[in-house]
Amino acid sequence: MNELRTILGDVVTRLFTDRVTKELLESAEQGQWPDDLWQAVEENGLTLPLVPESKGGAGGTWGDALVVVRAAGRHAVPLPLAETIVGSWFLSEAGLEAPSGPLTIAPVRLGGTAARVPWGRAAGHVVIVTGVEGRPMVALTARGAGEVTLDQNLAREPRDTLVFDAAPVVAAAPAGGRVPANAVWLYGALVRSAQMAGGLDYLLRQASQYATERRQFGKPIGSFQAIQQNLAVLAGHTAAAGTAAAHAFRAADRGDPAFEIAAAKVRVGEAAGIGASITHQAHGAIGFTYEHALHFVTRRLWSWRAEFGGEGDWAVELGRSVAERGADALWPHLTAR
Amino acid sequence: MQTFRFELGDLPAEAESLRAEVREFLRRELGDAAPVRRAHSWGGFDREFSRKMGARGWIGMTWPKRYGGHERSALERYVLLEEMLAAGAPVSAHWIADRQSGPLLLRFGTEAQREKFLPAITRGELAFAIGMSEPDSGSDLASLRTRAERVAGGYRVNGTKVWTSNAHLADYMIATFRTHHDPAKKHEGLTQFLVDTKLEGITMSPIIDLAGSHHFNMVVFEDAFVPEDMRVGEEGAGWKQVTTELAFERSGPERYLSSFALLLELIREVGKDPGERAAATVGRLVAHLTTLRQMSLSVALMLQAGENPNLEAAVVKDVGTTFEQEVPEVVHALLGVEPTIDSGSDLQQVLGFLTQRAPSFSLRGGTREILRGIIARGLGLR
Numbered sequence: 218m219n220e221l222r223t224i225l226g227d228v229v230t231r232l233f234t235d236r237v238t239k240e241l242l243e244s245a246e247q248g249q250w251p252d253d254l255w256q257a258v259e260e261n262g263l264t265l266p267l268v269p270e271s272k273g274g275a276g277g278t279w280g281d282a283l284v285v286v287r288a289a290g291r292h293a294v295p296l297p298l299a300e301t302i303v304g305s306w307f308l309s310e311a312g313l314e315a316p317s318g319p320l321t322i323a324p325v326r327l328g329g330t331a332a333r334v335p336w337g338r339a340a341g342h343v344v345i346v347t348g349v350e351g352r353p354m355v356a357l358t359a360r361g362a363g364e365v366t367l368d369q370n371l372a373r374e375p376r377d378t379l380v381f382d383a384a385p386v387v388a389a390a391p392a393g394g395r396v397p398a399n400a401v402w403l404y405g406a407l408v409r410s411a412q413m414a415g416g417l418d419y420l421l422r423q424a425s426q427y428a429t430e431r432r433q434f435g436k437p438i439g440s441f442q443a444i445q446q447n448l449a450v451l452a453g454h455t456a457a458a459g460t461a462a463a464h465a466f467r468a469a470d471r472g473d474p475a476f477e478i479a480a481a482k483v484r485v486g487e488a489a490g491i492g493a494s495i496t497h498q499a500h501g502a503i504g505f506t507y508e509h510a511l512h513f514v515t516r517r518l519w520s521w522r523a524e525f526g527g528e529g530d531w532a533v534e535l536g537r538s539v540a541e542r543g544a545d546a547l548w549p550h551l552t553a554r
Numbered sequence: 555m556q557t558f559r560f561e562l563g564d565l566p567a568e569a570e571s572l573r574a575e576v577r578e579f580l581r582r583e584l585g586d587a588a589p590v591r592r593a594h595s596w597g598g599f600d601r602e603f604s605r606k607m608g609a610r611g612w613i614g615m616t617w618p619k620r621y622g623g624h625e626r627s628a629l630e631r632y633v634l635l636e637e638m639l640a641a642g643a644p645v646s647a648h649w650i651a652d653r654q655s656g657p658l659l660l661r662f663g664t665e666a667q668r669e670k671f672l673p674a675i676t677r678g679e680l681a682f683a684i685g686m687s688e689p690d691s692g693s694d695l696a697s698l699r700t701r702a703e704r705v706a707g708g709y710r711v712n713g714t715k716v717w718t719s720n721a722h723l724a725d726y727m728i729a730t731f732r733t734h735h736d737p738a739k740k741h742e743g744l745t746q747f748l749v750d751t752k753l754e755g756i757t758m759s760p761i762i763d764l765a766g767s768h769h770f771n772m773v774v775f776e777d778a779f780v781p782e783d784m785r786v787g788e789e790g791a792g793w794k795q796v797t798t799e800l801a802f803e804r805s806g807p808e809r810y811l812s813s814f815a816l817l818l819e820l821i822r823e824v825g826k827d828p829g830e831r832a833a834a835t836v837g838r839l840v841a842h843l844t845t846l847r848q849m850s851l852s853v854a855l856m857l858q859a860g861e862n863p864n865l866e867a868a869v870v871k872d873v874g875t876t877f878e879q880e881v882p883e884v885v886h887a888l889l890g891v892e893p894t895i896d897s898g899s900d901l902q903q904v905l906g907f908l909t910q911r912a913p914s915f916s917l918r919g920g921t922r923e924i925l926r927g928i929i930a931r932g933l934g935l936r
Contacts, residue, residue: 289627350604356594363729419684421933425934428935437935439695439930439934440935442927445930445936448929450872450926452933453876457873460849464562464844464845479837479841483837484842528838532833532838532841534837534842535833535837536824536832536837537828539828540821540825540833540836541827543821543826545818547818548640548814551847552865
């Protein structure tokens with residue numbers, strides 16, 4: 218692990234552990250924008266890991282961004298941090314300046330309507346990638362003037378409908394070689410995979426800890442083989458999720474990551490459903506209450522696995538690309554990645 | 555709770571250039587071998603093939619040159635293994651010696667044992683079997699009872715080993731016997747030996763598997779004499795050696811590639827332009843497969859870096875064997891074709907073979923339940 222990643226890891230862990238408390242998560246769910254937290258995240262340079270230092274970013278790689286995004290998932294950070302990281306990278310690849318403040322991303326044509334835009338109401342600007350005459354273009358629009366219809370996901374994170382008819386385009390430019398026309402979908406899936414992998418990290422730690430503390434029949438429930446076997450399965454899915462996400466982020470640094478992103482969204486999404494189920498089972502009734510903090514992560518997992526394409530969508534995409542290349546190309550393809 | 559780590563990295567250039575060489579070799583040697591032959595994976599036993607691999611320097615390739623090895627990196631060996639398994643090469647005649655017996659002798663054997671056995675192994679001339687399980691000692695391996703009593707010049711052995719794969723084809727067996735009995739300390743008093751399979755006092759009989767094949771054997775020892783210089787390691791050190799040996803074999807590509815031949819047949823079957831359901835099935839399996847490869851490779855990279863990723867290795871085996879077992883189920887669910895023995899299409903035959911073979915994937919080398927117990931210990935639950 219390089220130096221920047223170690224520093225980033227320390228910063229995010231300290232910051233999120235201190236600031237992202239149960240009280241903060243509850244107030245965010247009630248619609249309170251956690252502005253102090255956003256300011257702290259911005260001041261610590263966590264929003265622009267992929268933007269060059271000359272433009273005010275950290276000048277890092279997707280591998281560095283993974284540290285931030287995965288931690289944001291682990292702590293259920295109620296901010297459009299992943300969206301801002303992706304949006305600022307699109308802008309930077311197109312040679313555009315990233316504005317300060319939260320960004321979001323939306324797959325929409327200029328002048329259209331976008332449904333379920335993450336953090337639509339909170340984002341000052343929306344970054345759009347769209348094909349114009351067959352060429353991908355990146356556009357930065359100010360959200361302010363457009364019409365917003367509020368909605369939310371299971372974790373009560375804003376997922377709003379935005380109307381872009383009146384939204385002024387602040388800047389637009391050709392996307393650059395690494396940002397394809399479906400980039401919002403693709404890189405949205407990439408960051409959701411990492412957030413889910415982080416959420417699973419939390420579940421495994423939480424379930425293992427609870428199983429050593431909670432006692433029934435005169436001993437910790439973790440001493441029963443039935444619980445041990447289930448948590449071992451959780452460990453396997455958590456490990457697979459972390460690996461699949463990391464593999465996709467490495468591919469993003471190399472360029473041409475569509476295969477790995479599809480694989481990650483499929484593998485991590487599957488792990489998320491199974492992981493949430495095992496962790497709730499281990500926690501019993503207390504984990505089913507609003508009072509216990511477990512649901513802040515499990516409700517996010519249930520939503521995130523469906524956002525930017527569910528496992529089924531990405532499996533079809535991946536399966537078609539594999540079938541197209543043919544059986545004999547599979548192994549050479551896997552080992553070349 | 556012990557945390558686990560799967561850091562990813564790149565294979566070194568020399569490993570990738572070896573890959574091209576291995577593929578060329580396999581193309582020539584396997585030609586148009588039937589898919590169902592390839593599906594035997596590391597179960598195919600072919601001494602001629604093993605000798606050719608030995609001639610290439612591909613057995614014991616990481617071992618010191620003075621024992622016939624080539625001092626190549628563990629990552630080069632990793633690439634060799636995954637290429638062999640992906641192609642379905644018949645590696646069984648040297649597999650155990652290369653993976654377990656040789657490394658065991660390098661670690662715990664005497665100089666004389668290393669000089670006698672290792673060079674012959676690297677030439678592909680010595681096949682090994684492993685004598686661990688007994689009729690009353692499966693997962694509870696430490697309860698094994700086959701006795702090796704000290705007599706003049708060596709040990710007299712009495713007892714029975716079962717499920718001894720390829721013992722009827724092997725030249726030697728690394729067997730674990732009880733040299734000391736204390737019911738309160740069953741993990742103590744175990745000792746490993748190099749046993750010539752042709753020794754007097756050994757009787758082998760086949761145990762036929764559910765598909766009608768002969769891999770397993772029952773090996774009965776009746777006053778078999780094993781010379782002193784065939785003991786591996788100290789008396790009583792057997793448990794530690796056995797657990798080390800089992801850890802060598804947990805995370806390799808053989809733990810997720812056993813059903814690879816069926817995935818290839820599935821891809822051929824669904825064609826270039828599959829419907830949604832078929833595409834989703836293929837895509838999901840490939841997502842699991844590519845993730846497992848990265849996990850397995852990550853453990854190999856850690857081993858090469860001198861780390862001790864025991865927990866990670868156990869996780870890879872559990873997740874990997876679960877995947878291997880799922881492939882025939884998923885293919886059945888999608889296509890619903892009948893699995894066959896020696897009629898029908900390649901896909902049907904591979905499906906027939908793997909459907910019947912799959913139950914063993916989570917038994918061999920330690921059951922799934924034992925493995926998950928090891929993982930649970932890593933999580934701090936026991």
